[in-house]
Amino acid sequence: MIHPIPPGTRDVLPEEMRELRRLQNALLEVFEGRGYGEVATPALEYDEVLARGGGRGDHAAYRFFDESGELLALRSEMTVPIARLVATRYGQAEPPHRFCYLAGAYRAVNPQRGEMREFIQAGVELIGAPAAEGTVEVIEVLEAALDAAGLGSSVIGLGDADLYRELLEELGLGAEALDAALSRLAAHDLVGLEQELESAGVAAEQVAACLALSQLRGGPEVLEQARAQGSAAAERAADRLSALADALGSRTGGGRVQFDFGLMRDLSYYNGPILEVYDPALGRVLGGGGRYDGLMRRFGVDRSAAGFALNLERVHVAQIEERRRGEGDR
Amino acid sequence: MTPPLRVAVPRGALFGETLDVFDSAGVDTAELRGGSRSLIFETSGMTLVTVRPSDVPTYVEAGAADVGITGKDVLLEQSDRPVYELLDLGYGRCRMVLAGRVGSDRLGESERELGMMRIATKYPRIAERYFESTGRQIELVEVKGSVELAPLVGLSDGIVDLVATGRTMEENELEVREEIVECTARFVANRVAHKLRAAEIDDLTARLREASQK
Numbered sequence: 207m208i209h210p211i212p213p214g215t216r217d218v219l220p221e222e223m224r225e226l227r228r229l230q231n232a233l234l235e236v237f238e239g240r241g242y243g244e245v246a247t248p249a250l251e252y253d254e255v256l257a258r259g260g261g262r263g264d265h266a267a268y269r270f271f272d273e274s275g276e277l278l279a280l281r282s283e284m285t286v287p288i289a290r291l292v293a294t295r296y297g298q299a300e301p302p303h304r305f306c307y308l309a310g311a312y313r314a315v316n317p318q319r320g321e322m323r324e325f326i327q328a329g330v331e332l333i334g335a336p337a338a339e340g341t342v343e344v345i346e347v348l349e350a351a352l353d354a355a356g357l358g359s360s361v362i363g364l365g366d367a368d369l370y371r372e373l374l375e376e377l378g379l380g381a382e383a384l385d386a387a388l389s390r391l392a393a394h395d396l397v398g399l400e401q402e403l404e405s406a407g408v409a410a411e412q413v414a415a416c417l418a419l420s421q422l423r424g425g426p427e428v429l430e431q432a433r434a435q436g437s438a439a440a441e442r443a444a445d446r447l448s449a450l451a452d453a454l455g456s457r458t459g460g461g462r463v464q465f466d467f468g469l470m471r472d473l474s475y476y477n478g479p480i481l482e483v484y485d486p487a488l489g490r491v492l493g494g495g496g497r498y499d500g501l502m503r504r505f506g507v508d509r510s511a512a513g514f515a516l517n518l519e520r521v522h523v524a525q526i527e528e529r530r531r532g533e534g535d536r
Numbered sequence: 537m538t539p540p541l542r543v544a545v546p547r548g549a550l551f552g553e554t555l556d557v558f559d560s561a562g563v564d565t566a567e568l569r570g571g572s573r574s575l576i577f578e579t580s581g582m583t584l585v586t587v588r589p590s591d592v593p594t595y596v597e598a599g600a601a602d603v604g605i606t607g608k609d610v611l612l613e614q615s616d617r618p619v620y621e622l623l624d625l626g627y628g629r630c631r632m633v634l635a636g637r638v639g640s641d642r643l644g645e646s647e648r649e650l651g652m653m654r655i656a657t658k659y660p661r662i663a664e665r666y667f668e669s670t671g672r673q674i675e676l677v678e679v680k681g682s683v684e685l686a687p688l689v690g691l692s693d694g695i696v697d698l699v700a701t702g703r704t705m706e707e708n709e710l711e712v713r714e715e716i717v718e719c720t721a722r723f724v725a726n727r728v729a730h731k732l733r734a735a736e737i738d739d740l741t742a743r744l745r746e747a748s749q750k
Contacts, residue, residue, distance in 0.1 A: 316616065320598060363731050394620040394730075397608075397722060423734050466731065484728045486538075489599010491727060 214315060214323030226326075229522055230308050232354040233328045237306035240347055242330045245305045247287040249312070253279040258504045259286040259475055267314030280312040285475075285498065285513060288331045293505035301334020301509055308518070322519070329495065329515030333502065337510040341479050341497055342453045344512045348495075349462055352483070355521050357528060360485040360492065362462045363423065365469025366446055367476040367496060372439035373416065377408050391420060392470045412437075422467040426451065432467050443467070450479055475501035481514065487527030492520050541582045541729075541736050544596055544604030546589035549700075550721050553627040554605050558584075560747035561740070593617040593724070602729035603737060608719035609698055613659050620730050622741050623723035625748040632662060634714040635705055636694040637687050643694045643713065647672070656686030657696040666696070666716045684708040 211217070218226065234244065253269050256279050268280040281287055284307050296303055308328050315321035330347055332340050345362065352360045370391050374384045383406040390399040396417055403413045415435045422428040429451075432444040447465055454463065471480045471494055480496030495514025502511050545554055545568070555565040563580045577584045587595055590613075592606035597617045604619075607628055611621060634655075636643045646653045652673040657663045660678045667674045677692050684704060686692040698719065699705060699712065723744055725737055 319594075319617070361732060393618070394727075397621050397624045421738065423731055464731065482731075484731050486728075486732050489597070489726050489728050 212323065214321070216322070216324075226518065226522060229355060229518065229525065230328065233351050233516075233518075234306070234308065236347065236350045236354045237330055240304070240343075240350070242304040242306035242332075242347070245288065245291065245307055246309065247281075247284070247291055247307075249280055249310060250278050251281055251287060251290070253277040255290055256281060256286055258290075259501065260504070268312055282313050283311050284309055284327055284329060284515060285331060285501065288333075288513075289498075289501050289505045289507070289511070292331075292333050292502070293507045296333075297507065302340070303333045304330070305333075306330045326518040327493075327515040328518050328521070329493070329513055331511060331513035333507075333511040334509040335512075337478070337497065337499070337512075338449070338453060340510055340512045341450060342457060344495065344514060345454055345463070345481065346457055348481070348483070348514050351516065352462065356525055357485050357492075357521065359487070359528060360462060360483060360524070361464050363464050363466040363469055363482045363484060364447060364450065365466045365480050365482075366443040367471065367478060367480045369439060369443040369467065370470070372442065373419075373437055376437060376439050377403070377406075377412055377416070379403075379406050379408070388470075391468075394420075394468065394470075396420065420468040422465070423469075424464060426465070428465050428467065440467070446479070471496060475504070479512075483514075483516065485524040485528065487531060488520060488524045490520060492524060493517055538733075539583070540578070541603065541733060541740065542601045543582055543584050543740075544592045544601035544606075545584050545586050546592055546604075546606050546721075547586050548589055550589060550605065550607060550628045551586075554721065557625060557627070557744060557747045560750055561743040590614075593619050596724055596726050599726045599728055601726070602733060603723065603725045603740065605721055605723055608717075608722050609659065609662070611722060611724070612662050612717065612719075615661070618727060620725040620727060621722050622725055622730075622737075623745055623748070625721040625723055625744065627748065628721040629718065630698045630700040630720075631712075631718050632659065632696065632716040633699050633712045634666075634694055634696055634716065635687075635699075635710045636713050638709045638711045642687070646693045653694060654692040655694055655696055656683050656692035658683055659696055659698075662716065663696040684710060 270278055272278050288305055292303055308326060310324055311327050312324055315323060332344050348362060370388060374387055379387060387399060387402045390402055400413055400417060403416060419432060419435050419440055422432050429444045429448050432440045469480055469482060475498045476496045477500050478497035482494040483492040485492055493514060493516035497512045499510045502509050555568055558565050567577050567579060568584060575586050585601055589606045590610050592604040593610060593614045595601040596604045596619045609632055643653050652675055654675045654677060655663055656677040656679050658679060660676055663676060679686060683695045683697050686695055688708060730737055
């Protein structure tokens with residue numbers, strides 16, 4: 207007798223579970239070894255609390271009323287619940303706070319595209335450490351986690367969440383045109399971006415510079431190329447990224463890091479450095495993160511914060527693919 | 537070892553011009569022109585895979601192809617697929633339009649008397665977004681082919697469809713009432729490939745830009 211489960215969800219059987227558990231343990235060992243204590247929060251929260259995360263892509267998609275009429279939601283990621291936890295439980299405690307998690311999250315995706323409605327995130331949050339050092343520490347933990355997962359070819363793309371808002375303001379865009387241009391950038395629609403900038407009256411030369419900037423990604427050479435675009439905002443972003451890279455270089459060598467002036471995260475609560483994780487064995491992004499001081503403020507805590515989350519199942523797939531490629535099978 | 541860059545090439549209406557642009561960009565397409573039943577071609581240090589235009593975003597989003605070419609109409613209809621749109625190639629120009637029967641005011645009558653129009657289309661999301669953004673209500677009928685037939689037999693009051701030359705519309709006694717958006721061929725890339733194979737993709741983008749401007 208067949209009893210279906212909703213599309214985009216799945217059962218895990220012992221063979222895979224053993225591997226997933228091994229991967230979880232390896233990651234947990236890295237996190238705990240660096241002082242990140244594991245926390246669990248409820249999968250169900252008040253919708254009002256999750257909505258404080260704001261933005262387009264991050265708001266919970268599965269909502270329902272409980273027996274007393276309260277609107278509840280399934281969390282779509284873990285950063286907002288942890289911000290809630292820190293504000294509520296650690297409001298008076300001396301920072302910094304280091305937390306890690308391995309937890310299910312829920313998103314309304316189109317399951318016919320090979321994405322899951324329920325998936326497991328593995329990540330850390332560092333709250334209340336001085337901003338620059340905190341970001342470096344989080345990237346260090348991420349590098350160690352990727353090593354522990356055996357993803358030797360993975361790459362961490364490092365960008366700046368404030369760059370384009372500053373740049374577009376510098377180009378004199380009004381609020382509406384600025385949002386339109388930002389959403390084109392977030393979708394990485396260069397043709398649309400060019401049209402938006404042109405119709406906002408930006409000079410052709412500056413349009414070209416903005417488009418070229420969004421295509422700069424690679425080693426330290428792109429920092430210089432970004433400075434050469436002749437915008438104060440790009441210059442500042444390059445300074446911020448190069449300071450971060452220097453701090454990182456003296457700690458880990460930062461061999462996995464690639465600079466990316468086109469990086470935009472979907473979540474609206476980031477400010478300062480943002481990151482994404484890629485592996486050549488997989489066409490989808492493995493995870494991401496960055497600085498989110500603004501989110502903490504929305505929960506009434508004025509502290510800098512940074513973190514990342516990896517999609518555990520995708521890390522597992524990349525692990526298997528890398529192993530296959532290592533064996534010379536394409 | 538890094539495998540060759542994999543490029544999704546659209547079969548169908550964009551096929552010929554896409555091959556022409558590739559030729560000018562220094563990619564040898566002789567094999568693809570040979571009428572071979574093959575779907576995968578190794579040429580000029582790349583792997584070209586030929587797929588339906590509407591499947592290009594699927595292959596590129598998943599990373600089964602690193603880059604690809606498809607129409608803006610396809611990208612608009614599948615705008616939930618996060619692929620990077622790098623270049624407007626300029627060819628394959630056509631218009632997405634609202635059309636009705638020549639000499640008939642069915643569209644207007646329905647709107648006045650029923651408060652909504654019945655629209656048949658192969659592009660349900662583009663149609664929905666367009667009417668929503670212009671503050672009108674429609675009843676959408678999705679069909680898979682020969683959408684021109686729908687208003688002739690009373691399935692719908694009008695259609696939303698692509699027009700290139702306008703011949704098909706003319707032959708079916710349909711006329712353009714409103715223009716929704718102009719569409720051309722676009723060069724798109726997978727998010728991860730765009731980051732990890734930056735040099736190769738930038739090089740191909742530059743060559744295609746130059747070739748498409750000839």
